[in-house]
Amino acid sequence: MAAPGARKRLALDSNILIDLAAQEDYAHTLPEEFQQRGYSLWLPPTVAHELLYASETKSDPDAAPARSALGQMLDWQIFPIRLSSSDVGIAEVFSRKLICSGLLPPEEFNDGLIVGETSLAAIPCFWPSMRF
Numbered sequence: 001m002a003a004p005g006a007r008k009r010l011a012l013d014s015n016i017l018i019d020l021a022a023q024e025d026y027a028h029t030l031p032e033e034f035q036q037r038g039y040s041l042w043l044p045p046t047v048a049h050e051l052l053y054a055s056e057t058k059s060d061p062d063a064a065p066a067r068s069a070l071g072q073m074l075d076w077q078i079f080p081i082r083l084s085s086s087d088v089g090i091a092e093v094f095s096r097k098l099i100c101s102g103l104l105p106p107e108e109f110n111d112g113l114i115v116g117e118t119s120l121a122a123i124p125c126f127w128p129s130m131r132f
Contacts, residue, residue, distance in 0.1 A: 008037075008038055008039045008040070009039065009040050009041075009042055009121070010034050010039045010040070010041055010042065011041075011042045011043070011044050011047075011081065011114065011117075011118040011121070012031070012041055012042070012043060012047065012078060013047060013114065014047045014050040014051050014054070014066070014069075016030065016031070017043070017047070017051060017066075017069035017073065017078070018051070018054070018062050018065045018066055018069055019065075020069060020072075020076060021064075021065035021066070021068035021069040021072065022065045031076065031078070035077065040077075040079065041076070041077060041078040041079070042078065042079055042080070042081050042118070042121065043073060043078050043079065043080045043081060044081050044113075044114045044117040044118050044121070045080070045081060045082075045083060045088065045117055046091075046110050046113040046114050046117060047114060048070075048080060050110065051066045051069055051070050052066075052070065054066035055067040055070060081117060081118070081121040083117060083120060083121065087117070087120045088117075090116065090120060091112075091113050091116030091117045091119075091120060092113065092116070093116075094112060094113075094115070094116035094119070095109050095110075095111075095112025095113045095115075095116055096109075096112070098112040098115070099112065
């Protein structure tokens with residue numbers, strides 16, 4: 001449960017954004033339903049990179065929808081997650097640990113990154129106020 005006054009957060013995968021751009025019905029229903037329930041929608045850095053890569057790959061059938069998704073995400077009220085370089089490194093270690101423990105197959109490294117990035121974005125930062 002979210003803290004009073006705080007919105008609940010939901011990170012989206014590249015497939016949802018590509019399907020949103022392709023006008024798939026379910027893809028519009030899902031974000032609308034979660035937004036009505038008080039969720040804010042977020043785009044992890046790895047998802048942004050996947051969309052950018054697909055948009056620049058001429059042979060990729062998702063190139064046009066990926067370009068469209070990148071251009072429309074703010075209109076859809078989907079906001080990028082911004083992480084520090086340290087957070088990115090932590091997400092990489094997290095993904096590797098998921099793979100090494102057998103919880104994720106090696107070819108799904110990006111999915112581990114997405115989970116790690118999303119988890120880090122949900123953790124409030126207390127460092128500036130900490131005194132040692």
